[in-house]
Amino acid sequence: MTADAIVFRDVVKRFGDVTALNRTDFAVAKGEVLAMLGPNGAGKSTAVDLLLGLRKPDEGTISVLGTDPAKAVSQGRVSAMLQRGSLPAGARVAEIVDLSRRLYGSVRSLDEVLGLAGLDGIAKRRADALSGGQAQRVRFGMALAGKPELLFLDEPTVALDVEARQHFWRSVQKVAAEGTTVVFATHYLDEADENADRIVVLNSGVVVADGPPSTIKAVATVRVVRCVLDEPDLNDLQGLPGVVSVEVHGQEVALRCDDADSTVAEMYARYGKLRDIQVSGAGLEDALLALTSSGDAR
Numbered sequence: 360m361t362a363d364a365i366v367f368r369d370v371v372k373r374f375g376d377v378t379a380l381n382r383t384d385f386a387v388a389k390g391e392v393l394a395m396l397g398p399n400g401a402g403k404s405t406a407v408d409l410l411l412g413l414r415k416p417d418e419g420t421i422s423v424l425g426t427d428p429a430k431a432v433s434q435g436r437v438s439a440m441l442q443r444g445s446l447p448a449g450a451r452v453a454e455i456v457d458l459s460r461r462l463y464g465s466v467r468s469l470d471e472v473l474g475l476a477g478l479d480g481i482a483k484r485r486a487d488a489l490s491g492g493q494a495q496r497v498r499f500g501m502a503l504a505g506k507p508e509l510l511f512l513d514e515p516t517v518a519l520d521v522e523a524r525q526h527f528w529r530s531v532q533k534v535a536a537e538g539t540t541v542v543f544a545t546h547y548l549d550e551a552d553e554n555a556d557r558i559v560v561l562n563s564g565v566v567v568a569d570g571p572p573s574t575i576k577a578v579a580t581v582r583v584v585r586c587v588l589d590e591p592d593l594n595d596l597q598g599l600p601g602v603v604s605v606e607v608h609g610q611e612v613a614l615r616c617d618d619a620d621s622t623v624a625e626m627y628a629r630y631g632k633l634r635d636i637q638v639s640g641a642g643l644e645d646a647l648l649a650l651t652s653s654g655d656a657r
């Protein structure tokens with residue numbers, strides 16, 4: 360028996376000439392919220408397909424909830440909200456969610472699922488009359504209905520507006536607090552930063568970083584220097600030592616630097632007065648670019 364919800368060991372998956380996963384290795388502890396990040400073609404969806412038992416690895420071993428992925432799914436312990444998947448056109452939202460509940464043995468009440476998925480106001484609406492974001496919320500409700508031990512979310516917030524996104528992540532945190540392990544893939548890095556306990560970064564099918572968001576962000580050596588200048592000169596700023604890129608909005612200047620100390624020293628020497636100067640660490644986006652710039656499997 361293992362305390363890990365997922366063990367993905369030395370996994371290789373090929374599609375003809377393309378090696379989508381190349382000795383991919385990671386584990387996810389029970390109750391953890393894990394974000395899988397990486398550029399297009401990095402292998403995230405392939406990993407999720409293997410974890411759901413939809414495909415078999417060519418090499419390596421995969422264990423889900425202590426057993427084979429397909430078995431864990433057939434036992435009703437795993438559910439997924441995938442990018443694809445249509446809804447039954449003539450059925451109403453509450454009927455669709457209720458069917459999922461009953462398939463999984465009605466562990467949560469219908470009201471609870473509708474509330475978690477943000478569907479209370481549209482429970483009677485027909486599936487063919489839903490907007491993209493509403494249909495996405497129905498898929499989330501279906502995935503939550505059985506109170507799964509393990510929940511996969513593939514690009515879950517793509518069609519959601521700001522309010523629906525906030526509601527979505529509150530519900531994810533709620534089910535995670537109840538003990539559900541959550542694995543999600545996204546290109547919205549701020550959502551991974553705010554909601555994941557841990558991030559696994561894939562690039563060309565290889566895990567290139569694995570740790571809490573703060574550890575992943577520390578990889579980026581880039582710093583951002585912001586200040587206010589009376590008459591900022593774009594060319595002059597671009598020529599400062601250590602500057603990677605420059606943004607100027609009126610008198611406000613933002614410089615991305617790979618050697619912020621040298622940049623700031625030269626700015627004081629050249630301009631004398633620097634107002635409202637701030638030096639901050641770069642975000643997850645810079646870290647991800649630093650980690651994955653060497654290859655995109657597209």
Ligand SMILES: Nc1ncnc2c1ncn2[C@@H]1O[C@H](COP(=O)(O)OP(=O)(O)OP(=O)(O)O)[C@@H](O)[C@H]1O
Nearest residue numbers: 374377379398399400401402403404405406656657
């Ligand atoms: N059924 C398939 N047949 C052939 N190649 C495939 C198939 N599925 C995936 N691939 C290839 O495997 C690689 C990994 O694809 P995958 O969809 O897992 O990436 P991803 O990280 O999910 O990308 P995205 O962020 O674009 O969704 C890509 O090069 C892709 O073209």
